[in-house]
Amino acid sequence: MPSAIAFAYTGEISIISGGKIPRMLKTFNQTKTVYPFFLFLFTLFLTISLALPWVSAQEPSKPKPQPWHIDGIIAALDDGHDKVKDYAFWQLIRYEPQELQAVIEKPEDEDIAEKAANILQNKTVDSHIRRLMVYALVNLGEAGVNYIPDMLNFLQDETVDLWVRRSAADALVNLGEAGVKYIPDMLNFLQDETVDGLVRGSVADALVRLGEAGAIYAPEIANIVQDETVDGWVRGSAADVLGNLGEAGAIYAPEIANILKDETADSGVRSRAANALVRLGEAGVVYIPDILNFLQDETVDSLDLSSTTYALAYALRNMGEAGLAYIPEIFKVLKDETVDSRVRSGAVEKLGKLGETGAVYIPEILNIFKDETVDLRVRESAADALRNMGKIGAAYAPDIFNILTDETADAKVRGLAAEVLGKQGKAGAAYAPELVNILQDETIDSQLRESSAYALGELGKSGAAYAPEIAQIVQDETVNLWIRSSAVKALGKLGKAGAVYIPEILNIIQDQTIDSHIRKSAAQALGNLGIVSAPYIPGILNLLQDDTVSSDYRGSAVVALIKLGEASIPYIPKIFNFLQEDTVDPRLSGFLVSEVLDKLGEDSAQYIPEIFNFLKNETIDYDVRRFLAVEALGKLGKAGAQYIPEILSFLQDETVDSYIRNWVALALINIRKLELTEIVFILNNVYEPNQPDFEQWRFATYLLSGGTDEVKMLLKWLGYPQSTPTALNYEEGKKTLELFLQVWENAQDLPRLQKDLAEKIAVVTSLVSWKPQDIDLLRRHYNNLKAGNFSQADTLESVILNLKK
Numbered sequence: 158m159p160s161a162i163a164f165a166y167t168g169e170i171s172i173i174s175g176g177k178i179p180r181m182l183k184t185f186n187q188t189k190t191v192y193p194f195f196l197f198l199f200t201l202f203l204t205i206s207l208a209l210p211w212v213s214a215q216e217p218s219k220p221k222p223q224p225w226h227i228d229g230i231i232a233a234l235d236d237g238h239d240k241v242k243d244y245a246f247w248q249l250i251r252y253e254p255q256e257l258q259a260v261i262e263k264p265e266d267e268d269i270a271e272k273a274a275n276i277l278q279n280k281t282v283d284s285h286i287r288r289l290m291v292y293a294l295v296n297l298g299e300a301g302v303n304y305i306p307d308m309l310n311f312l313q314d315e316t317v318d319l320w321v322r323r324s325a326a327d328a329l330v331n332l333g334e335a336g337v338k339y340i341p342d343m344l345n346f347l348q349d350e351t352v353d354g355l356v357r358g359s360v361a362d363a364l365v366r367l368g369e370a371g372a373i374y375a376p377e378i379a380n381i382v383q384d385e386t387v388d389g390w391v392r393g394s395a396a397d398v399l400g401n402l403g404e405a406g407a408i409y410a411p412e413i414a415n416i417l418k419d420e421t422a423d424s425g426v427r428s429r430a431a432n433a434l435v436r437l438g439e440a441g442v443v444y445i446p447d448i449l450n451f452l453q454d455e456t457v458d459s460l461d462l463s464s465t466t467y468a469l470a471y472a473l474r475n476m477g478e479a480g481l482a483y484i485p486e487i488f489k490v491l492k493d494e495t496v497d498s499r500v501r502s503g504a505v506e507k508l509g510k511l512g513e514t515g516a517v518y519i520p521e522i523l524n525i526f527k528d529e530t531v532d533l534r535v536r537e538s539a540a541d542a543l544r545n546m547g548k549i550g551a552a553y554a555p556d557i558f559n560i561l562t563d564e565t566a567d568a569k570v571r572g573l574a575a576e577v578l579g580k581q582g583k584a585g586a587a588y589a590p591e592l593v594n595i596l597q598d599e600t601i602d603s604q605l606r607e608s609s610a611y612a613l614g615e616l617g618k619s620g621a622a623y624a625p626e627i628a629q630i631v632q633d634e635t636v637n638l639w640i641r642s643s644a645v646k647a648l649g650k651l652g653k654a655g656a657v658y659i660p661e662i663l664n665i666i667q668d669q670t671i672d673s674h675i676r677k678s679a680a681q682a683l684g685n686l687g688i689v690s691a692p693y694i695p696g697i698l699n700l701l702q703d704d705t706v707s708s709d710y711r712g713s714a715v716v717a718l719i720k721l722g723e724a725s726i727p728y729i730p731k732i733f734n735f736l737q738e739d740t741v742d743p744r745l746s747g748f749l750v751s752e753v754l755d756k757l758g759e760d761s762a763q764y765i766p767e768i769f770n771f772l773k774n775e776t777i778d779y780d781v782r783r784f785l786a787v788e789a790l791g792k793l794g795k796a797g798a799q800y801i802p803e804i805l806s807f808l809q810d811e812t813v814d815s816y817i818r819n820w821v822a823l824a825l826i827n828i829r830k831l832e833l834t835e836i837v838f839i840l841n842n843v844y845e846p847n848q849p850d851f852e853q854w855r856f857a858t859y860l861l862s863g864g865t866d867e868v869k870m871l872l873k874w875l876g877y878p879q880s881t882p883t884a885l886n887y888e889e890g891k892k893t894l895e896l897f898l899q900v901w902e903n904a905q906d907l908p909r910l911q912k913d914l915a916e917k918i919a920v921v922t923s924l925v926s927w928k929p930q931d932i933d934l935l936r937r938h939y940n941n942l943k944a945g946n947f948s949q950a951d952t953l954e955s956v957i958l959n960l961k962k
Contacts, residue, residue: 220791222252222260225830225863231265232864233856234272236872237879243286244856246273246293254331258298266300273297274304277311284317291325298335305332305339309346312356319353326359330366337367340374347391348381354390361394365401372405379409382416392416393426400433407440414444417451424457445483449490488521492531502538509542512549519543519550526570527560533567540573544580551584558588561595572608579612579620586619593623596630596644607643614647621654628658631665642678649682656686659693663700666710680713687720694718698728701735708741715749719756726760729753733767743777751785754792762796769807772817783820790824797828805838809907811845818842819850822857834903836862837910843876844909851877867896874917875910881920890925894918894934901941915942919949922956929960 220226226248233245249257249269261269276282277290291308294301308329312322329336336343343364347357364371364378371378381387381395396413399406416422416430431448434441451457491501505525508518525531526539543550543557560566560574575592578585595601595609613620613627620627630636630644645662648655665671665679683690683697690697700706701714715732718725725732732753736746750771754761761768768790772782790797790804797804804825808818822839825831831839839861842854855876862868870893874881885893897918904911918938927935935957942950 219251219253220826222257223826224260226826226860227261227265229860229862229864231269232869233859234269235869236855236859238852238855239282239286240850240852241856241859242272242276243289244853245859246276246289248856248860249296250289250292252296254296254298254333257296261297263300266297270294270297270300270304273301274307277304277307280314280316284321287311287317288321288325292328295328295331298333302332302335302339305336306342309342309360312346312360313349313352315351319356322353322356323359326356326363329360329363332363332367334367334370336363337370340364340367340371341377344374344377344381347394348387350388354388357391358394361391361398364394364398368401369403369405371398372402375399375402375405375409378402378406379412382409382412389423389426393423393429396430396433398433400436406433407437410434410437410440410444413437414447417444417447420454420456424454427451427457442483446486449483449486452490453493453496455495484518484521488518488525491525491535492528494532498532498534501532501535505535506538506541506545509545512546515542515546516549519546519553523553523556526573527556529566533569536570537573540570540577543577544573547580548582548584550577551581554578554581554584554587557581557585558591561588562591568602568605571602572605575605575608575612576615579615582616583619585612586616589613589616589620589623593626596640597626603637603640606637606640610640610643610647614643614650617650618652618654620647621651624648624651624654624657627651628661631658632661638672638675642675645675645678645682646685647682649685652686653689655682656689656693659683659686659690660696663693663696666700666713667703667706669706676710680710683713684716684720686717688722688724690717691721691724694721694724694728698731701731704738704740708735708738709745711735712741712745712749716752719752722756725756729757729764733764737767737770743774743781746771746774746777748781751781754785760796762793762800765797765800765803769803772807772821773810773813775814779814779817782814782817786817786820787824790821791827793828795828801825801828801831801835805835808838808842815842815845815849816853819853819857822854822861825861830863831861833862833865833867833899836868837900837903837907840871840876841904841907841910844913870896871900874921875913881917882924885921885924887925887928890921890927891931891934893921894938897921898934898937898941901938911945912947915945915947915949918942919952922952927956927960932957932960935960 230245230248234242236242236245258266273290273293277287277294279287288311291311294304294308308325311317312326314322343360346352346360347364349357378395378398382392382399384392387395393416396416399409399413413430413433417427417434419427428451431451434444434448490496491504493501505522508515508522522539522542526536526543528536531539543553557574557577561571561578563571575595578588578592592609592612596606596613598606610627610630613623627644627647631641631648633641645665648658648662662679662683666676666683668676697714697717701711701718703711715735718728718732732749735741736749750768754764754768757764768785771777771785774782793800804821807813808822810818819842822842836858839854840858842848843851843858845851848854855872858868858872858876872878874893897914901911901914904914922935922938935953939950939953939957942953
């Protein structure tokens with residue numbers, strides 16, 4: 158059986174503007190066959206062109222569960238095909254656990270959980286599918302959590318691929334308080350040295366997430382911490398758990414500290430002990446000197462040190478006045494050149510994210526920033542911290558300004574000082590004239606001038622008065638391109654004052670003789686101006702329609718129009734015309750369609766034809782089209798109901814990839830439940846020649862119909878059921894033929910479905926002893942079959958003749 162896939166976080170992709178596109182999800186086992194339907198569930202929209210400075214990626218929205226969704230899923234779980242059941246469980250995972258648990262009722266949740274547990278326990282089932290059951294059980298809440306012992310057995314099974322078990326263990330972090338009563342089972346699991354350490358680590362993470370709810374088990378957890386015969390990593394994990402138990406864990410701070418002080422222990426284990434101590438508030442404060450000693454240990458891996466340093470920085474907010482006494486010692490370490498600069502840099506940067514709590518550390522951070530003997534990397538992080546604190550550090554603006562104007566200081570440091578001032582609101586705005594002077598002074602280092610332009614942009618309205626001076630820099634071709642680039646970005650942040658220069662910004666974008674970096678910055682500025690650019694719509698439209706300009710730059714016009722909100726609606730047709738041009742990068746096209754539809758919301762329903770054109774366009778990246786299928790159609794809501802006929806018609810277009818069409822079908826769950834007259838168009842896709850995955854359509858038929866009795870009866874016979882009934886009583890037979898009669902009327906344009914239906918009409922007719930009063934029903938079927946030239950009409954004619962005798 159093909160295997161399901163799961164997810165693995167793979168970091169982030171940087172883009173030119175310095176923004177981030179989240180990037181996730183690669184298949185766990187590339188050598189396995191996978192369900193294409195499953196691939197996208199944990200796949201982000203990550204194929205956007207990296208050269209687009211105004212791109213911001215989106216994650217596919219999760220559907221909102223409805224009672225009828227659950228009915229459809231439950232019906233699918235009784236299907237004869239295992240793969241249909243797998244799809245049903247995967248659909249459960251697509252929902253947010255809390256939302257799912259609010260909709261699903263007893264005993265439905267218990268019934269589903271039992272079925273999932275049976276699959277989990279069945280060693281003949283593909284291990285990837287069994288892993289899927291762990292996720293499904295956790296999503297079900299209390300009903301699923303009751304099977305934690307079975308989940309742990311699965312995680313201990315060495316015949317199961319290790320990677321699969323690690324993935325399944327990750328699901329346990331969402332157990333919630335319902336998992337508290339199984340803490341003893343999980344503790345026993347932690348101590349089982351035959352189980353892979355990372356698998357046990359994931360179980361430990363689940364315990365950490367339980368927080369103070371698991372406080373009653375603090376003694377048992379502490380026993381693991383104290384037992385030196387237990388694997389060091391497990392002891393560290395147990396210490397981590399104690400760190401989340403509040404007062405119940407605080408009494409074991411000395412035992413946790415012993416692990417930290419043990420220089421023979423693995424540095425990662427000691428790091429986890431340190432992290433636990435800093436979460437214990439005042440109980441952990443007394444161990445700050447030991448944590449600092451650990452941070453200064455040159456034999457410790459820098460990654461472990463970084464983890465501890467970050468935790469220490471964040472923990473300072475919880476340590477109250479007791480922790481203030483250690484500030485000098487902490488900052489002494491942060492200045493210690495023998496400590497890895499990456500560790501110190503990260504710690505200082507995190508201090509800047511403490512908000513108002515971090516204000517007390519500003520003097521020390523400022524000292525680090527000013528201290529020329531400190532590693533430049535650490536000083537840069539100090540600047541980042543001060544910048545992140547923004548207005549909180551306004552009282553220190555004069556000190557920052559002194560650094561800016563200190564001509565003996567490193568030019569990069571002075572530039573950072575300028576950027577800090579840009580974040581300090583009115584306090585920083587007081588120095589705007591000096592920033593302008595620096596920007597205009599050709600004798601000053603270009604990097605410092607570039608930073609000054611950035612700072613003026615960050616001042617927003619306070620910097621708006623200097624828009625003319627900034628614009629002058631932009632237009633001066635003798636100025637360094639990086640300075641001009643920074644200046645044009647600044648204009649994009651000055652609101653109405655910057656919007657005055659939209660004509661100049663448009664000229665830059667369209668002028669192919671200008672350096673691409675400046676043009677990209679101008680494109681970003683145009684996109685950032687938003688609603689204030691409304692008076693300049695004609696110029697923006699000219700850029701959009703100028704086919705002599707690269708489509709990448711013309712895309713900035715689309716972004717600018719989108720940000721006009723409702724004012725952009727009259728121009729949507731022009732946007733769609735542009736996005737369908739052959740010269741437009743398909744990835745860019747797909748991204749911008751998503752952005753447009755996101756802004757339109759339910760109003761996007763009127764653009765269904767354009768959406769379908771994109772879904773049919775095979776030059777557009779496959780994942781992008783799947784994203785659009787979910788996002789664009791999923792956001793139509795009730796407004797999309799009137800377009801259901803068009804959507805159903807699209808589903809019959811076999812020139813479009815079957816999986817893309819299936820995603821379109823599944824997006825219908827966000828609109829409404831389908832009627833029997835409509836569901837036949839979903840079912841018909843089962844019969845497509847060379848169908849790679851007919852089970853996905855059987856599942857979609859259950860789901861989109863809400864699993865009504867009529868549909869369950871229909872799927873007993875049609876759409877390649879695992880087996881069909883070999884006996885029927887009179888009432889079942891009559892209901893079945895009555896149902897078939899309704900379906901026939903709606904299957905006139907679905908020849909493959911109609912052919913299968915004709916065969917099943919004959920089979921059902923042959924299985925039942927009919928009565929004279931059924932002649933009318935049988936005759937209607939006979940007439941339909943005869944009119945369609947189906948040989949099965951002979952079976953009906955024979956039965957009718959026998960009844961007339």
